[in-house]
Amino acid sequence: MILNINNPVGETWIFGIILGIALILSIRRKKPRDFFKLSMTQELKGLAILAVIFSHIGYFLVSDHRFLFPLSILSGVAVDLFLFLSGYGLTFSHLKNKYDIKEFYRKRLSKLFVPFWIILVIFFALDFLILKTSYSWQYILQSFLGFFNSSNLYQDLNSPLWYFTLVLFYYLIFPLVFHRKHYWLSALGIYLITVLIVFWNPHFLSGVMDLYRLHIIAFPLGIIFAWLFINYHHFAHLFSQKFSLFLGYKKTLRLSGTIKKIIESRIFKQTIRYLFMTMLAIVIVYTSYHSGVGNIDQAKIISIVTMLAFLFFFLSMRFEFKLLDLLGFYSYEIYLLHWPILYHYDIFYRFLPAGIATALYLVLFLILAWALHKLTDRILKRKPKKVS
Numbered sequence: 001m002i003l004n005i006n007n008p009v010g011e012t013w014i015f016g017i018i019l020g021i022a023l024i025l026s027i028r029r030k031k032p033r034d035f036f037k038l039s040m041t042q043e044l045k046g047l048a049i050l051a052v053i054f055s056h057i058g059y060f061l062v063s064d065h066r067f068l069f070p071l072s073i074l075s076g077v078a079v080d081l082f083l084f085l086s087g088y089g090l091t092f093s094h095l096k097n098k099y100d101i102k103e104f105y106r107k108r109l110s111k112l113f114v115p116f117w118i119i120l121v122i123f124f125a126l127d128f129l130i131l132k133t134s135y136s137w138q139y140i141l142q143s144f145l146g147f148f149n150s151s152n153l154y155q156d157l158n159s160p161l162w163y164f165t166l167v168l169f170y171y172l173i174f175p176l177v178f179h180r181k182h183y184w185l186s187a188l189g190i191y192l193i194t195v196l197i198v199f200w201n202p203h204f205l206s207g208v209m210d211l212y213r214l215h216i217i218a219f220p221l222g223i224i225f226a227w228l229f230i231n232y233h234h235f236a237h238l239f240s241q242k243f244s245l246f247l248g249y250k251k252t253l254r255l256s257g258t259i260k261k262i263i264e265s266r267i268f269k270q271t272i273r274y275l276f277m278t279m280l281a282i283v284i285v286y287t288s289y290h291s292g293v294g295n296i297d298q299a300k301i302i303s304i305v306t307m308l309a310f311l312f313f314f315l316s317m318r319f320e321f322k323l324l325d326l327l328g329f330y331s332y333e334i335y336l337l338h339w340p341i342l343y344h345y346d347i348f349y350r351f352l353p354a355g356i357a358t359a360l361y362l363v364l365f366l367i368l369a370w371a372l373h374k375l376t377d378r379i380l381k382r383k384p385k386k387v388s
Contacts, residue, residue: 087222
């Protein structure tokens, strides 16, 4: 049901203040750790899942798109961020654990499918019992196989699951294409396979092909960045050597000892970092607003630029948001369950002011995601991970 909201701008401010306070209270100073360690990706996943939820609410659940603006304009960037982090995470995990293909599929696909199947059973049952909606056996079967060829937010069982099919595709081809020594070749191979499918443009994918075309770059780019970050210390040492050599030419460049001390000082480095973060913030604001929506090729590039700006901004921060970390840890479960609850089974918006209701939904999604995560752990009989 599409909702009408009184005073959408005021309600956005109310929710923004609640979210801002929660983020501020969750700030912690970063502990010393390796550059872009895998645990840091949880914050970015938390940011991405918030962007997806806000977009679905602001543009598809309510009639007035001013509600949650501008928090609601980053859905495309969020999808790219999820795909980028998937490519990055799979590369690191594959190198660390050295799975063979059979073991890779067993480990990865079980984690992907078990919570997914639980959610499908729940929502198929709820739709039948409460909404009196029935689906064809063909639709049910292809759903449980993970194949979704449409993304209709108002007619499908759970329209965001078009993304599940894309991720499943990457999971299936990754161990077949990945080469441990030539990351760039693996990334190129996956990209070319995806390009060929997009170029083929099969009729049975016509309902989601524009979405695939829009997000074709992010996953292979994540593999490339995994290679860059794995070799980070090598590149940093090489740059340090070259920079020291550059500073050594005092007679030619006439650099005084004072200038050298300034360049190497903590204040200078902090100033450069803050200027860099300011530049990234400007890029994020500009490209988020001028996103190129309506032109797939333009929007695709702008989305990647925005995503990279967010990535380097978070890398430059000397603090972290534990709330984003928590949301990121449960982001997959939240992704699976959020839209049917919002659209079909609303329990807050019909009774409460929209700003308060949105905040309560985030709490509810975290609770349900935690329960789904625990249930998945029981089914897979693995020791639950601790939230960092």
